[in-house]
Amino acid sequence: MTGTAISSRDNPIFKRLKKLAESVRARREAQMTLLDGEHLLTAYLEAGGEPHTLVRAASFDAGRFARLSARCPQAKSIAMPDALFAELVPVATPTGVLAEAAWLAPPAQDAVPLVLVLEDIQDPGNLGAILRTGAAAGATLAVLSKGCHDAWSPKALRGGQGAQFVLPLLVGADVPAWLKSFRGHSVALALAEESDFYALDLTAPLALVVGNEGAGLSAAVRDAVSVCAHIPMAGQVESLNASAAVAVAAFEAMRQRRQGPPTPKR
Incomplete structure (x- = not known):
């Protein structure tokens, strides 16, 4: 050997x-x-x-x-x-x-901020997939609450497929405090909200906020964000899982930054 x-x-x-x-x-x-x-x-x-x-x-x-x-x-x-x-x-x-x-500490990226803010994401594969999606969509930072699974665990690394090596991470964060200090627009992805995610302008500095797979977002995080919005769904399912919701949201932000924000409704 x-x-x-x-x-x-x-x-x-x-x-x-x-x-x-x-x-x-x-x-x-x-x-x-x-x-x-x-x-x-x-x-x-x-x-x-x-x-x-x-x-x-x-x-x-x-x-x-x-x-x-x-x-x-x-x-x-x-x-x-x-x-x-x-x-x-x-x-x-x-x-x-x-x-x-x-562990690697990727350098900060010189781009319009697109931050993933994760509250208590506990499934390692889900966490890794979210980080992988964010890195693919051009996210500049991922902020992980204290209740998130370890981003450097072997299972999370397997799910991330290298995302942890290129996407800067802030782990163990006080998410409500971080959101209040963020100089940009923060959008929480949540069900049963009146705001349509696709109608939002996502071209300015942006934080996309997603909560625990079962419990969703805490009241403190909801109070700290700029807006709570839902992703419209045509099918007869209750919700998207956290990684799928982040994928939809992050790539919509990328699309808008390439093509321009949606036209405001009259």
Whole structure:
């Protein structure tokens, strides 16, 4: 096997990686995480990151791993049996390669602000998908409340597919206080509101606010935003999930910034 071989759960490197896989506290204290798979590792490298450790399952092709290792000259290479490797990954079918990597802090973007403000988004896949959508739509910042899932967990990273490497994050925020200090227009996406989201001008500095998957937005956040608006739906469903709502809203903002705001109704 390519790299230093580990065969025991008592190995200190395995214990360190296991903590990063399972513990929010360990990730926050170390400012480190685990990247699962070649795609995430490639996105990390393209964003300027340099992994600390590369880990290979025994069944992963040694030649492919050697090519990945060549792109990470400073990283320590580790190999371990598939059974041990499976304990470190967030999915039932492991990719066969992991990277231990430091959190990245993407630089602020020189663009009209388009901020995603997330209150208590707790599903890691949902959170990752929201960040991925925001990055694709040109978001300049994501503000996460204290009740949000850890954006750097392996499952959230898998959902984000590299978004955390390019989209600046403000985590653990007091969302009502942040909204009150924001120099722009803030729009909360909510059901049963009179304001039609598509009728709003989204070309100026904008914060799109979305709440918890079940409970929605808190009263304090609703009181702090400029307006609450609904996304019109033609079908017979109650609502969109949080990631779908953010996708609709963020890409409508992108569309308006390319083509101009909607014509006011007479």
